[in-house]
Amino acid sequence: MEVWTIGNKTIMLLFVVTSAYFAAAASNQRLVLLFLIYVALNLGLHIAKKNVTKQAVILVIMMYLIGCAVYHPYFVLLLPFSMNELASFYPRKNGYLLIAVFLPLLFLHGDIMILYAFAAALSFFGYVMVRHYMGRVVKQEDELERMRKDLQKMAKRLNENREFARASEYMVKLEERNRLAQEIHDGIGHAMTGALIQMEAAKRLLGSDTAAAETLLQNAIGISKEAIEEIRITLKHHKPPVEQLGLSRLKTVVEAFAGQTGLMTSVVHEGNIERITPLHWKIIYENVTEALTNCAKYSGASAVHVEIRVLNRFIKAVVSDNGKGASKIVKGLGLIGMEERTASVNGTVVADGTRGFIITTLIPYGG
Numbered sequence: 364m365e366v367w368t369i370g371n372k373t374i375m376l377l378f379v380v381t382s383a384y385f386a387a388a389a390s391n392q393r394l395v396l397l398f399l400i401y402v403a404l405n406l407g408l409h410i411a412k413k414n415v416t417k418q419a420v421i422l423v424i425m426m427y428l429i430g431c432a433v434y435h436p437y438f439v440l441l442l443p444f445s446m447n448e449l450a451s452f453y454p455r456k457n458g459y460l461l462i463a464v465f466l467p468l469l470f471l472h473g474d475i476m477i478l479y480a481f482a483a484a485l486s487f488f489g490y491v492m493v494r495h496y497m498g499r500v501v502k503q504e505d506e507l508e509r510m511r512k513d514l515q516k517m518a519k520r521l522n523e524n525r526e527f528a529r530a531s532e533y534m535v536k537l538e539e540r541n542r543l544a545q546e547i548h549d550g551i552g553h554a555m556t557g558a559l560i561q562m563e564a565a566k567r568l569l570g571s572d573t574a575a576a577e578t579l580l581q582n583a584i585g586i587s588k589e590a591i592e593e594i595r596i597t598l599k600h601h602k603p604p605v606e607q608l609g610l611s612r613l614k615t616v617v618e619a620f621a622g623q624t625g626l627m628t629s630v631v632h633e634g635n636i637e638r639i640t641p642l643h644w645k646i647i648y649e650n651v652t653e654a655l656t657n658c659a660k661y662s663g664a665s666a667v668h669v670e671i672r673v674l675n676r677f678i679k680a681v682v683s684d685n686g687k688g689a690s691k692i693v694k695g696l697g698l699i700g701m702e703e704r705t706a707s708v709n710g711t712v713v714a715d716g717t718r719g720f721i722i723t724t725l726i727p728y729g730g
Contacts, residue, residue: 397431401441414452421449436475439467443479443486450490551590558586609644610636610671613651617669620655627666634673643726646708647671647680650701654682654722657697662686662720680724689716698722 404427408420425445431438443464450463464483471479565579614630621628639647651669658667664686672679692698692714701724702712710726 397434397438401427401431401438408448418449418452421445425449436471437478439471439475439479440482442467443483447486447490451494551593554586554590554593558583558590561586609639609641609648612644613648613669613671616648616652617655617667620659620667624659626659626664628669629667630669630671632671636671636673638673638728639671639678640728642708643678643728646704646710646726647678647724649704650712650722650724651680651682653697653701657722658682658684658686658720662688664719676727678724678726678728680726681721683719683721685719688719692716 401424404420404424408417408424411417411420425442428438428442428445432442446464450459453459464487465480468476468480468483561579561583565576565583568576568579610632617628617630620626655667658664662684664684667682667684670679670681672681694702694714698712698714701722705712705724705726708726710724713723713725715721715723
């Protein structure tokens with residue numbers, strides 16, 4: 364606002380100086396003095412810090428211009444700009460400003476009245492437009508500030524959620540360890556303690572009562588076998604299936620890829636994934652990782668889709684994106700590596716760039 368006001372006042376001041384200088388050549392020295400006083404007052408206006416002081420200086424400038432207009436009427440042309448400056452402290456009263464700006468027309472006559480009408484109209488229109496766009500700028504700044512605060516709150520909540528997730532994960536692990544330790548202690552621990560006691564007793568009876576010692580040893584062997592079987596069952600129950608490990612690892616790498624690149628990702632699976640062996644999962648994982656890397660580097664895509672399907676005779680892993688694709692497939696080290704890995708299990712890799720980029724891995728399995 365200040366830059367606009369200074370610019371307009373400077374232009375109008377130059378006009379008034381030029382016009383008055385040639386119209387009153389006999390008293391140019393007095394005119395120069397009056398102009399210098401006007402410039403000094405405006406400098407004081409922009410030096411003042413408090414709004415009350417600024418308004419007081421503007422009123423002094425307006426009274427000064429009215430007094431100078433008695434000496435030379437061209438000074439009145441500067442009056443609308445000071446009125447606009449004063450009105451900037453009361454932005455919602457544009458109607459009163461319009462009346463005030465055109466009020467001096469009642470006291471002017473001839474050419475000066477026409478000049479003042481144009482100067483007043485120009486200054487009022489410029490003031491209203493500047494206030495309008497400044498209002499929009501202020502609203503946008505307020506909106507940006509609100510969005511910044513919301514973003515800070517969301518980031519804080521995200522960090523809190525992450526901390527909560529870490530704490531929850533740690534507590535789950537502790538609870539699982541505690542439960543497993545209690546299960547081993549109550550079941551396997553008691554069984555092995557019983558077997559150890561019977562073996563100690565058999566050791567003492569070995570020289571005096573061989574039959575009793577043999578019975579105790581046989582009982583200890585039976586208890587030990589039961590304990591070993593219980594260990595096997597416990598480990599079987601706690602070890603996740605291979606297919607869950609493979610699919611979970613694949614989803615993890617795809618989610619990490621989405622977080623690093625900002626691309627939308629999805630993972631779907633269909634069929635009996637229990638048929639996928641650890642070796643097959645290793646090849647699928649490495650091929651998908653390579654395909655995602657190529658997508659981030661070259662495709663220009665916004666979304667990537669990964670699907671794993673177990674068909675009648677093949678395992679099919681597809682990575683497709685919505686990028687620019689390629690009319691001609693040039694095999695680089697990445698694609699060649701994918702083909703070599705898949706060929707080691709008699710599989711094949713098919714690349715298609717007609718609609719986005721699609722890499723399909725086909726791996727045969729036993730039936």
